[in-house]
Amino acid sequence: MSDLRTGEIHVPILARVEGEGALDIRIRDGHIDELHLRIFEPPRLFEKLLEGRPAQDVIDSVARICGICPVAYQMSAVAAIESIFNFTPTPWVQAMRRVMYCGEWIQSHSLHVHLLAAPDFLGFNSAPAMAKQFPLEVRRGLRLQGIGNDIIRTFGGRSVHPVGVRPGGFFRAPDAAAMATLRQKIHESLNEARDLIAWVATLPIPEDDQDFTSVSLRQNGEYPITGGRIVSDRGLDIAIEEYEQHFREFQVPYSTALHALLDDQPYLVGPLARLNNNYAYLPADLRQLIEATGIRFPSRNMFHSILARAIEIHYALSESLRLTENYDARTTPYVEPIQCAGIGYGCTEAPRGILWHRYALDEQGHVLNAQIVPPTSQNQARMEEDLKTSLTRFGLDQPDDALRLHGEMVIRNYDPCISCATHFLDFRAERQ
Template sequence: MNDDKHTGRIHVPILARVEGEGALEVSIREGRLEDLKLRIFEPPRLFEKLLEGRSAQDVIDSVARICGICPVAYQMSAVAALEAILGITPSSWVARMRRVMYCGEWLQSHSLHIHLLAAPDFLGFDSAPAMATRHPDEVRRGLRLQGLGNAIIRTFGGRSVHPVGVCPGGFFRAPDASAMAALRARLEASRDESLALIDWVAGLPFPEDDQEFVSVSLRHERDYPITEGWIVSDRGLDIPIDDYEQHFREFQVPHSTALHALLDDRPYLVGPLARLNNNLDRLPAELRDRLEATGIRFPSRNMFHSIIARAVEMHLALNEALRLTEDYATTTAPHVEAVPRAGVGFGCTEAPRGILWHRYTLDARGLVESARIVPPTSQNQARMEEDLATALTRFGLERDDDALRLHGEMVIRNYDPCISCATHFLDFHALRG
């Protein structure tokens, strides 16, 4: 590119360190951003149609296959919706252990993103292996914490990828006391590492990039939201999960096979930064103090502070798993039997990447008549485009295409998009004229 009038294209077939495939197309004319499109071009996976005619257990096992990174989130949103139809109230033991299992997913997913996907951007490396040559201890710590998260999931689900332990009314089996004692020992040994991670992440060089956006998350009467709550925003939204469709609208854009979503006709943010912005007061006091000691203030309007929110949530998840398994006693009744019946049910939980909303309609035999699943990444699509337009303009549209491409990739990776949950991601086209 020799001048602003030149027209050129840059092709990057796959965006590194993002799950999925797609394309980013930017048009620049006379030094101004004329158009920006985040293209997702894989065909739809049709999971909602595949669930029709399936039993409740088939749904729980099937939705775990939507994502290898966050299968627990899909199972927990699904089982909550199905239990609402079947008239099942999980026991206190089941509710606590489901939260523990979900904490395992937060640990493994957040650790993977921080250490293998996002941190190399902030430190100027093109990959995690390259970063490991200069920061080997930090990468090893990240892999240990990720492994701990997988161990938690495996304890309840039989395996860490596509677990099979969840059923309507609870779990197929309860972990025995010795398995839980071994898991707790690992959790205790990792507390200092998760605290050190917060300090390390807070010391990364963050671009100054404050923006205006709407934070949307769950809210719980006393806990930091993971498995349940109602839907709130920092602009006054306060609704039960059943009312989601009355306020949020999904729609198709011509340049993408992935749906976009709006709240009252404007983009919004879900995920760790939105959760922390809306639920700072639900953190334990000692964790709030540790966060404040970093010198970075929350609520934050800097999207790049999402990585700090992830580190904070990792320590929270580790401590929650310890708290909920203290004086652990196994149970002879890990689930109650479900009796099929017709109805409509809703489920919404906080996946690592944000609220994950499900709605199911069952017939009298307990089989699915219709299903709707709204993943967090698709909810962030419109916000990502809005962020890219703002961030690239501030970064400097006069910069060369390689610099713009790398900064655009950094912005996208910061959302930790799991595009395969809905479709799949990066060709980059910069059109100048």
């Protein structure tokens, strides 16, 4: 009979994730006694910074929470603000916001698939190392990322911290020539997105089915991006205003990122959760592509997240083409809403999952208080739960380096955006 393992494993810096995080594991008698996903990125205090700001400042400021998902923050914020003003955007604005958001999905997912996650599955420790043997695939991924940036830039003036979104719509509508050029690029990239799905499906994906709750939006019979109700695969179906009645954010002593629970249980948000809950709303031709891979959804294997992202890249490209098919550049890009005081909510599907905002505004439209719940925070508890299960199955008697790498792979499945997760810290100042 072998001795059961006792000891500690530390991953001081998580590689190929955005932001600063670490993983600490204590093993006692062959079981994981303690596991902490430690986030030590400094908190950004955005919710406090927004107090007293006017509505447009909120939209431009929250984009700076993250350099890879600024559109998501802007869209959740503007949805919340417009709900306070009792304003419904025009169908054109709703459609174009959905297109702009597609751009963010494409660029974020492409970066993750090719530069962060794929090296894991192919046994490389970095994207440059992988690029030597897979140059065409890496270049394809970077071209797709560029298409995503082009979409964002078309509506927002630039791809990093874009500036096009405002209450009531957009500051300007892209001209017809710009839209035609964009549509041509999107159309030319569809075949590459299809090839990407096929390629990702051939990666050696570990078997690791687990029991978890998938939470996402469900949006009026279409694949959710810019709004809808919050649903789960365990029967949850609530309006976004009811979020706080079921979900609870709290601080843990070892992390500057908040954790969240659904009815006191961990849950998953993100591409796999979206796909699990909304597979039927994908276009028929895309579902055929997926079925041809042999991988079935809903899936209980977090390692299928990389395929979920590849699928969503294709979806976002085709959706962008559909929504811009009869593009009219003469459309009025915004309608001025009438400001009023109140409390409002916005919830959209950031690349990494649902992003929930709540604002209280005064009569001048200035922020009284703000609450922002990013997807990476919501996944913290699920990540730790996943790590315990996955590492135990992997074998705690494996060498430390192997356990470290497997732990990092599990974390990278969630594509955590640690900068987003550390936007908040309970802040009180005593002045004497």
